[in-house]
Amino acid sequence: MIFDIVSIILCLAGALFFLGGTVGLLRFPDTYSRLHALTKADNLGLGFIVLGLVFASATLPEIIKLGLIWLLALVGSSSACYFIGNYIYQMPSQEEE
Amino acid sequence: MQIFFHCLAIFLLLNILAGMWRVMKGPTAADRMVSAQLFGTTGVAILLVLAQALEAPYIRNAALLFALLMIMAVLSFVRKTVPKQSQTGDEP
Amino acid sequence: MALLLDTLVAFALVGTAWRVMRAPGHFQAVVLFITFGLLLSLAWARLHSPDIALAEAAVGAGLAGVLLLDTLRAVAQPGKVKTGAHFSWLLLPCLLLAGLLSLSIMHIGPDSQGLTRAVEAGMQATSLEYPVTAVLLDFRGYDTWLELGVLLAAVLGLLCVNQKNSIRAPLLPAPAEPVGRWLISILLPLIIMVGGFLLWLGAFAPGGAFQAGVVWAAGGVLLWQAGHPSLGALPVSLWRVSAVLGFALFWLLAVAALIRNEPMLTHPQAKAWILAVEYAAALSIAVCLTSLAIGGQKPEVRGQRSEDRGHGSGVR
Numbered sequence: 001m002i003f004d005i006v007s008i009i010l011c012l013a014g015a016l017f018f019l020g021g022t023v024g025l026l027r028f029p030d031t032y033s034r035l036h037a038l039t040k041a042d043n044l045g046l047g048f049i050v051l052g053l054v055f056a057s058a059t060l061p062e063i064i065k066l067g068l069i070w071l072l073a074l075v076g077s078s079s080a081c082y083f084i085g086n087y088i089y090q091m092p093s094q095e096e097e
Numbered sequence: 098m099q100i101f102f103h104c105l106a107i108f109l110l111l112n113i114l115a116g117m118w119r120v121m122k123g124p125t126a127a128d129r130m131v132s133a134q135l136f137g138t139t140g141v142a143i144l145l146v147l148a149q150a151l152e153a154p155y156i157r158n159a160a161l162l163f164a165l166l167m168i169m170a171v172l173s174f175v176r177k178t179v180p181k182q183s184q185t186g187d188e189p
Numbered sequence: 190m191a192l193l194l195d196t197l198v199a200f201a202l203v204g205t206a207w208r209v210m211r212a213p214g215h216f217q218a219v220v221l222f223i224t225f226g227l228l229l230s231l232a233w234a235r236l237h238s239p240d241i242a243l244a245e246a247a248v249g250a251g252l253a254g255v256l257l258l259d260t261l262r263a264v265a266q267p268g269k270v271k272t273g274a275h276f277s278w279l280l281l282p283c284l285l286l287a288g289l290l291s292l293s294i295m296h297i298g299p300d301s302q303g304l305t306r307a308v309e310a311g312m313q314a315t316s317l318e319y320p321v322t323a324v325l326l327d328f329r330g331y332d333t334w335l336e337l338g339v340l341l342a343a344v345l346g347l348l349c350v351n352q353k354n355s356i357r358a359p360l361l362p363a364p365a366e367p368v369g370r371w372l373i374s375i376l377l378p379l380i381i382m383v384g385g386f387l388l389w390l391g392a393f394a395p396g397g398a399f400q401a402g403v404v405w406a407a408g409g410v411l412l413w414q415a416g417h418p419s420l421g422a423l424p425v426s427l428w429r430v431s432a433v434l435g436f437a438l439f440w441l442l443a444v445a446a447l448i449r450n451e452p453m454l455t456h457p458q459a460k461a462w463i464l465a466v467e468y469a470a471a472l473s474i475a476v477c478l479t480s481l482a483i484g485g486q487k488p489e490v491r492g493q494r495s496e497d498r499g500h501g502s503g504v505r
């Protein structure tokens with residue numbers, strides 16, 4: 001029972017960070033700041049949800065797989081943000097598409 | 098508990114739908130790519146939550162694939178053009 | 190609550206598809222298509238089909254985005270592209286068709302088993318433990334064989350259209366930034382391992398040859414995007430043999446069954462043979478999809494060079 005409550009609290013925290021990431025994506029004025037909002041959602045939002053699911057799951061292999069998925073998402077999203085940021089920085093005038 | 102995870106999945110899906118506004122509006126192509134990246138991570142979260150809600154552990158593999166392969170569209174986006182010189186020379 | 194989730198997913202799918210058709214620019218349509226693949230994977234997960242969710246995740250996240258973006262870069266004209274085609278008259282027939290399909294689905298009834306009984310009855314005859322893999326490789330092996338043939342024909346068509354001499358494309362230069370190299374060193378071993386894991390898992394759980402092949406193809410495209418020289422170091426004969434191997438093993442199976450006077454494509458009872466066919470199919474799918482994704486690139490200087498040499502070398 002206590003595990004369920006902890007899991008619910010952690011998942012709600014993760015959902016809050018995802019909401020913050022989406023609001024930042026919609027409301028921030030610049031592409032660089034939107035990248036910043038994106039990384040918060042990726043890192044903390046997914047991390048808290050994974051942590052909540054860890055408390056809700058039963059076996060150790062599941063927990064390890066959840067942790068691995070979070071680490072992969074970290075690697076992917078951090079390098080994606082680096083590449084996009086580099087791209088915008090080196091091409092200041094982008095065509096409107 | 099299942100109801101909570103269903104509600105969480107609905108909330109994350111509404112986040113994706115709200116983020117589509119940035120895809121449609123975002124003045125530059127990079128903005129659209131940033132939105133696609135956010136959708137990818139939110140999709141991973143939704144798949145993990147669904148795997149718990151539906152008691153289907155093999156859906157976690159789909160989330161693993163998404164987390165693994167999300168970078169590829171961004172790599173293709175930032176690669177500007179195929180360069181004029183070919184590094185390895187002609188085909189044998 | 191599950192019904193609300195299903196309705197939301199359905200609405201999101203239809204809305205995204207509509208927006209893909211009506212997007213004012215091609216790049217926006219491509220990004221929305223990648224999102225559509227993600228939502229489709231969610232829908233398959235919700236429909237309790239982990240196999241198709243896996244395949245959609247691999248194709249939608251990995252290969253579809255790369256293919257579309259590379260195509261867009263190859264054909265894009267500067268400035269806005271007008272998508273002014275008017276298809277509004279199709280709306281009424283489509284709605285009619287959707288209504289008819291919904292009526293027929295409602296006729297099925299919630300407790301109908303579909304084909305589950307027939308598959309379960311046939312499972313004793315095969316030596317596999319997972320019904321989906323048994324359907325793909327044994328009961329409907331003809332479809333899988335032809336699917337491998339279609340991939341092979343697509344690669345051959347690509348070679349003919351591009352007048353290329355081999356199925357490897359000139360490699361992009363290696364990424365100058367260390368982040369690219371770091372990313373390759375982390376992702377590529379994981380891709381190989383995850384592909385092998387899915388292939389091994391396919392014998393008794395959701396997974397299988399197609400998902401593993403697509404993941405490996407994504408790894409191949411990742412190598413090409415990073416300009417890693419390992420793709421070009423492999424001999425061309427290895428590429429050709431691997432591309433043909435899956436189709437060839439199925440063909441051998443058909444010939445062997447015909448020689449033994451059995452119906453064509455009957456698997457021998459040894460599980461090793463089915464597994465060999467599945468592994469060969471995964472390798473062939475990986476090689477064919479990699480060739481399709483990277484073989485379509487056409488830098489300008491390549492056309493001049495082949496004209497200088499003359500077209501005498503032909504297609505090898």
